[in-house]
Amino acid sequence: MRGRAVVGAAFAAVVLAACGSARDAEVRTAATAFAAAVADGDGAAACAALTPEARRGVQSFGRDCAATIVQLPPAGIVEAVQVWGDSAQVRFAGDVVFLAELGDEWRVRAAGCRARPGAPYECAVEG
Amino acid sequence: MTGVTELTGARGFLRDNGLWTCFTLLFLATLAGQSVAGLAEQNHQQIADGLIPVSWAQYVTSSDFATDVAENWQSEYLQFFLYIVVTVWLVQRGSPESKKVGDAGLESARAQRIGRFAGPDSPRPARSSGGLLRLYANSLGLVMGVIFGASWLAQSIAGRAAYNDQLLRQLEDPVSWWGYVGSADFWNRTLQNWQSEFLAVASMVALSIYLRQRGSPESKPMGTAHGATGIEG
Numbered sequence: 044m045r046g047r048a049v050v051g052a053a054f055a056a057v058v059l060a061a062c063g064s065a066r067d068a069e070v071r072t073a074a075t076a077f078a079a080a081v082a083d084g085d086g087a088a089a090c091a092a093l094t095p096e097a098r099r100g101v102q103s104f105g106r107d108c109a110a111t112i113v114q115l116p117p118a119g120i121v122e123a124v125q126v127w128g129d130s131a132q133v134r135f136a137g138d139v140v141f142l143a144e145l146g147d148e149w150r151v152r153a154a155g156c157r158a159r160p161g162a163p164y165e166c167a168v169e170g
Numbered sequence: 171m172t173g174v175t176e177l178t179g180a181r182g183f184l185r186d187n188g189l190w191t192c193f194t195l196l197f198l199a200t201l202a203g204q205s206v207a208g209l210a211e212q213n214h215q216q217i218a219d220g221l222i223p224v225s226w227a228q229y230v231t232s233s234d235f236a237t238d239v240a241e242n243w244q245s246e247y248l249q250f251f252l253y254i255v256v257t258v259w260l261v262q263r264g265s266p267e268s269k270k271v272g273d274a275g276l277e278s279a280r281a282q283r284i285g286r287f288a289g290p291d292s293p294r295p296a297r298s299s300g301g302l303l304r305l306y307a308n309s310l311g312l313v314m315g316v317i318f319g320a321s322w323l324a325q326s327i328a329g330r331a332a333y334n335d336q337l338l339r340q341l342e343d344p345v346s347w348w349g350y351v352g353s354a355d356f357w358n359r360t361l362q363n364w365q366s367e368f369l370a371v372a373s374m375v376a377l378s379i380y381l382r383q384r385g386s387p388e389s390k391p392m393g394t395a396h397g398a399t400g401i402e403g
Binding site: 094095096125127128129130131132141143144145146152153156158163164166169170 | 219220221222232233234331332334335337338339340341342343344
C-alpha cells in the first residue's frame, strides 16, 4: 500500500510539473511571437496578440494600434517566464511583458514595461 | 445493563455516531456552499479584470479556493492543538473545560491508567512502556499539531500562488515562498483567523463558569456551583 502511495504521489508530481512546464512553453511562445512581430514591424500581428483592453489602451486618443505598437523597444531574448493562475510575466533582455490567459490562448496585456521601486511597472502598452 | 436499546444497521450507527455524522455532513455542506459563493466572487473579479469566468471544477482546484480553505483549517487545528496541550498545565477555576485546580500537569500513572495500572480494556500502547507509551501519551496533540502545520504550509503554498496571480494582474513582480510568508497578505490571513479562535476559546472557558446548557457535556450540570471545576454535565 505504501509503495502504491509513493508511486501515486510521484505520478501526481510528474503530471503537475509537466502541466507547469507546458503552460510556461505556451506563455513563452505567445510572448516571443508578439516580440517578433514588433521587431519585424508587423504591427497588425502584434496588435492581434494583445488583450482587448490592451488594444483599446493603445488605440486611445485616436492612435493607430499597428503604427503605435511597432515603436516599442526591442525585447531581445527571453530570460525568465513566470506563470501564476491565468496571469504570466515574461522577462526579455530589453523588456518585461505581462500576459493573461483568455480561454485557450495567452494574450499580451502589458508591454514596454519599466520597473518602479515599490510600485507596479509603468508600461507603454497596458490594458 | 445501561438501559439503552441495542440497534443494528444504519440506525444503530447513526445513534452511536450522531455527533461525528452531524458535523461531517455540516462540513461537507458548508464546504460545497463555500465553493459556490467563492466561485461567484471569483468570476466577478475575473470579469472586472477582463478575464474569462472559470468553471466550478476550475475554481475548486484553484489556489484561491485552496488558500481560503487551508487558512481556516490551520486555525481550527491550532485552536484544538493548543487547547489540548495548554489544558494539561493551565486550569480555570469553575470551568468544565478545565481539570481540577490541583491536577495541573501530566498526572500520575494510576490516574492515567498506564503501565501496571492499565486495565484489560486499556489500549495496547497504554499497557506498554518506553517510546511507544511516550508517543501514545502525546498522540492526540501530535496529530492535531501535524495537521495544523500541514494546513499552514498548504496555506502558504496556495496563498503564494494566488497572491502572485494577483500581483501579476497589478503589473507587479511575483514573490518567492519566503517573500510570501513574510508578506502582509500571509500574516493578515493568518492572524485574522487566529484571533477569532482564541476569542472563542477564552469566551467558552469564561462563560461556562456561570452559564449552563442543560444536557450538554460541554456545560456543568445546572445545579452545580459556579466554583466547581472539572465537572461536565
